[in-house]
Amino acid sequence: MSNELIELTAAVAAERVRAGELDPRELFEAYRERAAADELNAFTWVADGPPVLAVTDGPLEGVPVAVKDLFCTEGVPSQAGSRILEGYRPPYTATVVAKLAAAGAPLLGKCNQDEFAMGSSNENSGFGPVLNPWDRGRVPGGSSGGSAAAVAAGLAPWAIGTDTGGSIRQPAALCGIVGLKPTYGACSRFGMIAFASSLDQAGPLTRNVTDSALLLRHMVGHDPCDSTSVPFPGEIAAPRADHLRGIRLGVPEELTGAGRGVEPGVRASFEATLALAEGLGAVVEPCRLSHAPHALSAYYLIAPAEASANLARFDGVRYGLRVDGSADLLTMYSATRAAGFGPEVKRRIMLGTYALSSGYYDAYYGTAQKVRTKISDDFKHAFERFDFVVTPTSPWIAFELGAKTDDPLAMYLNDFCTVPMSLAGIPAISIPSGLSDGLPVGFQLAGPAFSENRLLDAAYALEQAIGFDAKAPRS
C-alpha cells in the first residue's frame, strides 16, 4: 500500500484526502518512514512523529512537504547546511513555511543543501554531500540538492527550495523533476537564512508541473515582514494548455550556441524539445541576449558582495557556534568564523569583501550592477517579440562526486544558463526533457515578471508532449 501511496502526485494525493478516500495520517507516515530511512543524505532532520502543527481541512491537508534547511522553522533545526549553525533551533518560522502549514501541509523534514546555498553540487554542505538518486556516485546539483533528491527518490511528495542563481532549477534538472524560480518578490523571504538578498527567491520542487502550480499557489503573496515582497497579481491556476499555438519561443544564441559548453546529449534533448514545441504550434526562432555571456561575471560579484554583508551576522554572539577562549572580541569573531564556515563560503565572503572594498567598489560591484541593468534590458527587448526564452537548464547532466571540487570556476560555469534570469528577477521553470546517458536533462523556460501562469501553462503543454515517465530507482 505504501508503495502505491508514494507514487501518487501531490495534487492527486491532496484531492484524495479532501474526498475522504485517503487517510492523511497514513500518507504522512508512509513518507515519514521513507524519509527517516533516507540513504541519500537528502535530509538533515526528519519529523519524529505525526505532525502537530498541521491545519485540518486546508487545501493541502495531509500532503507533507520537505523544506530546505535554510527556512527557519520554530523549534526545528535550521542550519542552512552550515556547521556554524549546527543545532540552531530558531524562535520563529519563515513566512512561506507558515503559509504552507496554514494550507494544511505538514512539515516532513529539513533538506540538506550547499552551505548557505552556495554551490551547484551539494558538495559544500557542512553535513556531507547529497547523492543523486539516479546514480549515487553523482551529484544531485545544488544548492537545493536535498530537496530535489528527496522528491526524485520518492522520499517526499514535493519540496521547497530557494534559487539565487539557479539553485532550484539546476538540481531539479539533474534529478529529473520540475523546479520553478518565481518572479523576485512573489514569495516572502522572511525567515529564509539570507545568501544574496536581491536575488534569493523561494520556489517549489515537484514531480510535475501541476504540483508546481499547486504548491506555488500557496507560497506567493505580500508579507509585511518582507518589504521587497509584492502582491501576486491574481491567483496561480492549475495549468491546462494542450497546445502552444500563438506562442513564440526565443532561443538565445549567447547561451545555447556552439562553443557555449552545452554537452551533446543535453543539446540533443534540447533540440528534440524545440521540435516538440513546434509540433504543438509554437514558433521557435533565435533571439538575442547580447549581455548574457557576462551574466555569470556580474553574478559572481553581486551575489558574493551581498553574501559578505549577510554573513557578517555569524559572529558567535547571538546564536550558533562560538570558539571560546579568545582574549578579545575581534579574535573571537575571526576564530569562530574560521571554524564554522566551509571553504566555498570563505571563498565567497573573500570575493565579496574584495569587490566592495575601498578602491575596487566601482570597478567590480558598480560595474556588475550596470551589467545587471543591461541584462534586464536584453530580456525586456526579447519579450517584445517572444513569449518565453528557452535554454537547457544546465549545460551538463549530473557529474560525478568530486569531479569539479578542485576548480571553483568550472563549478560556477554550471550556472551559465540560469543566472541571467536571476539577475533580471524574472520567473523560470525547469522541466525534464529526457535522458542523456541514462541521466535526466532539464529544459528551461523563462518569461516576463509575474508571467507564472502563462509559464506554467506552456510548461504543462510541453510536459504532456514530452511524456517523461522515467523515475529514479526507489529504495
Next chain:
Amino acid sequence: MLDRDQVLHVARLARLELSADEVQRMAAELSKVLDHIEKIRELDLDDVPPTSHVVDVVNALRADEPIPCLSPEAALASAPEPLEGGFGVPSPAA
C-alpha cells in the same frame, strides 16, 4: 593578481582567520575567478544606470504601531553566552 598581502587585508576586513595554506589557496583561486570576471570591464557602460534591485518598490513603510515580538528569553535562547538579559562577549580590548 591577488597577492598574499591583499588576501590578508581582505580577510581582516571580513573578520576571517585564514591559515597559511588557506591564504595561498585563496590567492590562487580568487585570482582565477577575478581573471574571468575581468571581462565585464571591457563593456561600454558609461551611461548605464546601476541596478541594485529589480522590484519597483520605494520606501515600503508600515504604520508605526507596536506589534508583538520575541521575548528576551526566546531571543537569548540560542546565545552562546546570555548575560544579564543581553549577549555576553569577550572584552573588545585585549
